[in-house]
Amino acid sequence: MSLTQNLYTSISxxxxxxxxxxxxxxxxKNVSLPAKRFGICKCVSAATQEAQTAYKTxxxxxxxxxxxxxxxxxxxxxxxxxxxxxxxxxxxxISLGIGDTTEPIPEVITSAMEMxxxxxxxxxxxxxxxxxxxxxxxxxAIASTFYRNLGIEEDDIFVSDGAKCDLSRLQVxxxxxxxxxxxxxxxxxxxxxxxxxxxxxxxxxxDQKFGGIEYMKCxxxxxxxxxxxxxxxxxxxxxxxxxxxxxxAATREQLTQLVKFAKDNGSIIVYDSAYAxxxxxxxxxxxxxxxxxxxxxxxxxxxxxxxxxTGVRLGWTAVPKQLLFSDGFPVAKDFNRIVCTCFNxxxxxxxxxxxACLSPEGLKAMHEVIGFYKENTxxxxxTFNSLGFNVYGGKNAPYVWVHFPGRSSWDVFSEILEKTHxxxxxxxxxxPAGEGFIRVSAFGHRSNVLEACKRFKQLYK
Amino acid sequence: MSLTQNLYTSISxxxxxxxxxxxxxxxxKNVSLPAKRFGICKCVSAATQEAQTAYKTxxxxxxxxxxxxxxxxxxxxxxxxxxxxxxxxxxxxISLGIGDTTEPIPEVITSAMEMxxxxxxxxxxxxxxxxxxxxxxxxxAIASTFYRNLGIEEDDIFVSDGAKCDLSRLQVxxxxxxxxxxxxxxxxxxxxxxxxxxxxxxxxxxDQKFGGIEYMKCxxxxxxxxxxxxxxxxxxxxxxxxxxxxxxAATREQLTQLVKFAKDNGSIIVYDSAYAxxxxxxxxxxxxxxxxxxxxxxxxxxxxxxxxxTGVRLGWTAVPKQLLFSDGFPVAKDFNRIVCTCFNxxxxxxxxxxxACLSPEGLKAMHEVIGFYKENTxxxxxTFNSLGFNVYGGKNAPYVWVHFPGRSSWDVFSEILEKTHxxxxxxxxxxPAGEGFIRVSAFGHRSNVLEACKRFKQLYK
Numbered sequence: 067m068s069l070t071q072n073l074y075t076s077i078s079x080x081x082x083x084x085x086x087x088x089x090x091x092x093x094x095k096n097v098s099l100p101a102k103r104f105g106i107c108k109c110v111s112a113a114t115q116e117a118q119t120a121y122k123t124x125x126x127x128x129x130x131x132x133x134x135x136x137x138x139x140x141x142x143x144x145x146x147x148x149x150x151x152x153x154x155x156x157x158x159x160i161s162l163g164i165g166d167t168t169e170p171i172p173e174v175i176t177s178a179m180e181m182x183x184x185x186x187x188x189x190x191x192x193x194x195x196x197x198x199x200x201x202x203x204x205x206x207a208i209a210s211t212f213y214r215n216l217g218i219e220e221d222d223i224f225v226s227d228g229a230k231c232d233l234s235r236l237q238v239x240x241x242x243x244x245x246x247x248x249x250x251x252x253x254x255x256x257x258x259x260x261x262x263x264x265x266x267x268x269x270x271x272x273d274q275k276f277g278g279i280e281y282m283k284c285x286x287x288x289x290x291x292x293x294x295x296x297x298x299x300x301x302x303x304x305x306x307x308x309x310x311x312x313x314x315a316a317t318r319e320q321l322t323q324l325v326k327f328a329k330d331n332g333s334i335i336v337y338d339s340a341y342a343x344x345x346x347x348x349x350x351x352x353x354x355x356x357x358x359x360x361x362x363x364x365x366x367x368x369x370x371x372x373x374x375x376t377g378v379r380l381g382w383t384a385v386p387k388q389l390l391f392s393d394g395f396p397v398a399k400d401f402n403r404i405v406c407t408c409f410n411x412x413x414x415x416x417x418x419x420x421x422a423c424l425s426p427e428g429l430k431a432m433h434e435v436i437g438f439y440k441e442n443t444x445x446x447x448x449t450f451n452s453l454g455f456n457v458y459g460g461k462n463a464p465y466v467w468v469h470f471p472g473r474s475s476w477d478v479f480s481e482i483l484e485k486t487h488x489x490x491x492x493x494x495x496x497x498p499a500g501e502g503f504i505r506v507s508a509f510g511h512r513s514n515v516l517e518a519c520k521r522f523k524q525l526y527k
Numbered sequence: 528m529s530l531t532q533n534l535y536t537s538i539s540x541x542x543x544x545x546x547x548x549x550x551x552x553x554x555x556k557n558v559s560l561p562a563k564r565f566g567i568c569k570c571v572s573a574a575t576q577e578a579q580t581a582y583k584t585x586x587x588x589x590x591x592x593x594x595x596x597x598x599x600x601x602x603x604x605x606x607x608x609x610x611x612x613x614x615x616x617x618x619x620x621i622s623l624g625i626g627d628t629t630e631p632i633p634e635v636i637t638s639a640m641e642m643x644x645x646x647x648x649x650x651x652x653x654x655x656x657x658x659x660x661x662x663x664x665x666x667x668a669i670a671s672t673f674y675r676n677l678g679i680e681e682d683d684i685f686v687s688d689g690a691k692c693d694l695s696r697l698q699v700x701x702x703x704x705x706x707x708x709x710x711x712x713x714x715x716x717x718x719x720x721x722x723x724x725x726x727x728x729x730x731x732x733x734d735q736k737f738g739g740i741e742y743m744k745c746x747x748x749x750x751x752x753x754x755x756x757x758x759x760x761x762x763x764x765x766x767x768x769x770x771x772x773x774x775x776a777a778t779r780e781q782l783t784q785l786v787k788f789a790k791d792n793g794s795i796i797v798y799d800s801a802y803a804x805x806x807x808x809x810x811x812x813x814x815x816x817x818x819x820x821x822x823x824x825x826x827x828x829x830x831x832x833x834x835x836x837t838g839v840r841l842g843w844t845a846v847p848k849q850l851l852f853s854d855g856f857p858v859a860k861d862f863n864r865i866v867c868t869c870f871n872x873x874x875x876x877x878x879x880x881x882x883a884c885l886s887p888e889g890l891k892a893m894h895e896v897i898g899f900y901k902e903n904t905x906x907x908x909x910t911f912n913s914l915g916f917n918v919y920g921g922k923n924a925p926y927v928w929v930h931f932p933g934r935s936s937w938d939v940f941s942e943i944l945e946k947t948h949x950x951x952x953x954x955x956x957x958x959p960a961g962e963g964f965i966r967v968s969a970f971g972h973r974s975n976v977l978e979a980c981k982r983f984k985q986l987y988k
Binding site for chain 1: 590602640649702856871874
């Protein structure tokens with residue numbers, strides 16, 4: 067299997083397949099060249115062509131990876147945004163798509179990160195490896211801020227580099243042989259990480275679902291809470307409230323139903339509360355407000371949407387010691403093993419920021435940031451309402467879910483992008499029950515949100 | 528399956544099993560209460576007792592997780608260190624164990640992190656989600672600093688929160704159906720992550736190996752480079768050079784052999800170069816210096832041991848576009864999909880630090896830090912040499928590998944801890960061929976290294 071030096075040289079120059087590939091990568095603002103015509107099919111077939119002449123290992127590609135559909139949703143949107151910019155280089159594109167925070171991090175928080183950075187250059191302030199589970203003070207502050215009097219303690223909290231990362235680590239804990247349920251529509255990571263772990267069958271083109279996943283339909287008809295009487299038992303139930311993308315927040319009664327459903331079935335709920343601080347008074351802010359939840363639920367959450375930490379990276383997962391596998395082994399111990407083996411703790415600087423978030427001043431500052439985005443939400447809701455659309459979400463979440471009955475989400479996405487230069491997210495990207503909807507994110511500078519709404523009004527007047 | 532409110536209440540108080548559990552967690556300095564008598568057996572059996580009365584889900588524990596042996600090595604050492612402190616509360620314990628950096632981060636680097644932290648509180652300087660693969664400038668700087676003229680380009684570089692985390696993400700890419708080879712001894716994460724992914728059989732007590740893993744023996748007899756003629760083909764070959772724990776660095780000829788071996792077998796090398804900057808002039812600093820390596824190798828590396836970023840968390844993985852699965856599909860595309868789905872980029876503040884590391888001043892400062900630790904290494908090597916031990920490593924790595932022929936590594940570890948209050952790492956923790964050795968880390972303040980060496984001289988004079 068030896069190859070000539072010639073071949074090494076010729077292969078090392080970037081191929082057109084890989085130009086397409088590098089575009090395929092990124093959601094970042096510096097995405098430069100993608101276009102629809104360099105789509106996934108083109109990319110794969112060009113790679114295949116090249117592969118006919120290039121050296122190949124004899125390692126088989128992981129069959130689970132082959133099941134995944136196209137790219138992850140948000141890189142796909144970035145590609146389309148970049149293609150749009152190629153077509154309209156002078157367009158003032160406004161992004162209400164990916165859900166990326168835009169407002170500066172309050173100074174009370176950044177100054178703690180500055181201080182920690184500076185301290186790292188001193189003998190007294192330097193610290194190396196921290197506990198994989200997070201710094202003791204931060205774990206304690208998370209427990210007392212978000213779970214006071216709920217029986218969730220410091221050692222139940224695992225600090226992480228974000229909820230998305232923890233969701234995958236949880237999937238590694240569960241392994242290939244569990245069955246999963248997701249809200250439909252839902253944050254794509256639940257499904258994709260399940261596919262990657264081998265928990266699912268193939269993608270079925272006809273119903274746009276993966277085999278083996280229980281899709282719990284959440285639509286206006288059921289108030290965005292699944293009809294549990296028609297949901298099959300699964301080992302794991304992913305549940306996000308306030309919901310991404312629909313913006314719906316479950317009531318105490320609904321979550322009580324959900325916990326009972328899990329308990330009746332012996333299931334584990336993975337509860338994503340990344341938007342909990344956006345929900346109104348009176349609604350539960352954590353699944354652990356529901357009696358008995360500690361025996362059936364894990365909660366994962368994040369500083370991203372509270373403090374603008376999308377780039378700083380900090381989150382946590384609460385795994386109660388009362389949550390047991392069927393053999394009585396605590397789920398927390400296996401999660402701990404994964405955290406120790408596959409992770410090395412969140413950045414100590416980010417953790418200093420997290421601790422500052424949970425000081426009285428930090429909490430006040432986070433509430434102000436959240437209040438700002440909630441005002442944006444009101445503006446967007448009002449806009450679509452005034453245009454006669456049925457609008458959902460928004461009240462308890464930074465996402466507005468707008469109904470375009472009978473239309474394809476991607477068509478609406480393209481129409482809005484083409485005619486208003488505003489990036490949204492097509493509802494079908496979150497699951498088949500999201501078809502006919504678009505998600506409008508409230509993360510944006512006020513002037514951009516106002517301008518986008520002005521353009522929506524022109525388009526749909 | 529309903530439970531009374533009573534039960535919820537009684538379960539929510541921490542049990543002794545979970546006190547043991549929380550001790551079981553942590554490598555951190557704040558570990559407080561562990562002791563040998565609260566060992567793993569005790570912990571599991573107490574949990575099982577409690578489980579007889581407690582609610583259990585019907586979710587089966589992941590069978591791969593049950594195969595793992597005890598705790599991850601370094602938390603186990605932390606437990607023993609903490610137990611020692613309980614026994615000798617006044618002991619001046621010196622840790623030359625886990626390999627945690629101790630020297631402050633050079634100011635040229637921390638000031639960049641300060642600036643980035645501060646900028647995040649301004650409209651102009653704020654940034655949210657970055658590209659999952661890392662910031663463009665940092666990817667470019669890594670490519671040009673470490674892979675200049677080697678055909679590894681900016682888009683082959685994936686910035687991460689550390690090599691350990693990337694190793695697990697690579698394992699997720701490979702999936703359950705690959706076979707793996709590891710150097711014996713080696714960094715425990717390769718084996719443990721393989722077990723977790725289901726790539727292995729059960730642990731065999733008799734030879735202290737997991738079924739299905741090819742252990743490539745690296746001992747003084749073969750100059751710590753495996754006899755490849757007796758190594759069976761595997762899909763993946765984990766190879767670390769300069770090596771953790773033996774400190775051995777492979778020569779150009781040896782790495783050429785390794786690349787040829789991989790190519791002849793169609794294998795993929797996962798090359799861990801986290802200590803490359805410790806190796807002397809003349810030795811290869813990356814696998815990609817070997818012609819043809821781009822078609823068979825991935826390289827993972829880290830800022831941890833160069834800039835003292837063990838707590839800041841920043842590393843990278845280079846996946847050349849020339850590396851293909853047997854069907855011609857580029858490994859980089861699957862890795863990219865995992866990075867996008869299971870990760871959200873390294874902290875932007877850490878990335879600012881990484882970029883500063885690669886400025887001319889930053890590189891100079893890193894070399895000074897490395898030079899300091901290399902002086903420590905010399906002191907440790909000289910000490911054990913003077914005591915008549917056979918000493919390996921040290922020259923090209925921050926680890927010294929000391930031979931205690933015929934003795935158990937854990938016994939030697941305990942003897943040293945008991946009699947000198949110095950924490951080392953037992954060689955057998957890195958694999959069966961590490962039995963009879965201890966690893967002494969050169970990461971420590973100079974005064975501590977000198978004091979430890981004085982105590983070694985008293986013990987073994």
